[in-house]
Amino acid sequence: MIGSPLPRSSGSAADVALWFVASSRPRRVAVIAAAMTATVLIGYPSLRLAIGWVIGTSTMLAVALTAVVAWLLGNSSRQAREHHAELRAHAADSAVAGERPRIARELHDMVAHSIGIVALQAGAARRVITQPERARDALGAVETASRETLSGLRRMLVALRAAEGSADAEPSAVPLTPMHGLADLGLDWAAV
Known part of the structure; x- marks a missing residue:
């Protein structure tokens, strides 16, 4: 019948499409889709009233309400996804911020330890300057400790650059070795 109102199921495909647009597209596009749906509804x-046909008020209200519900559900779904993405980004930022003090402590500990070794060896070299062999050994230890500190700093910076995704970082280029302690100085403390 030409003058009969739409069946209630006629809006379900449009409702699914409206939900999809509201849930997967930017808010601006979703609002435009809702406005277009409202224009049609x-x-x-x-138009039916202008022609003189009957409109099924309850049917039209049901179609309009299902369209509104579909848009609201889709919009809520999109907002929930955006909120979860923001939470993940915030958690990642917090993890990075929490990692920075640890890295700073490690750098400080490594440099302070090595500078302590350099200071001890330089002091020993100064005391034994009249004994060339012992002075050479102490200055060699200063050089070794300085090079190891520099190497450790390079490893740390390479690892940090690799963590940032830098293409030029090569973490395997510098071998990882443990730091030396005071026992590794090889000094005769009684003579110093």
Whole structure:
């Protein structure tokens, strides 16, 4: 019948499409889709009334309400996804911020330890300057400790650059070795 109102199921495909647009597209696009749906939902009955046909008020209200619910559900779904993405980004930022003090402590400990060794060896070299062999050994230890500190700093910076995704970082280029302690100085403390 030409003058009969739409069946209630006629809006279900449009509701699914409206939900999809509201849930997967930016808010601006979702609002445009909702406005277009509202235009059709208002324009169709207005046209039917202008022609003189009957409109099924309850049917039109049901179709309009399902469209509104579909849009609201889709919009809520999109907002929930965006919120979870923001939470993940915030958690990642917090993890990075929490890691920075640890890295700073490690750098400080490594440099302070090595500078302590350099200071001890330089002091020993100064005391035994009249004994060339012992002075050479102490200055060699200063050089070794300085090179190891520099190497450790390079490893740390390479690892940090690799963590940032830098293409030029090569973490395997510098071998990882443990730091030396005071026992590794090889000094005769009684003579110093």
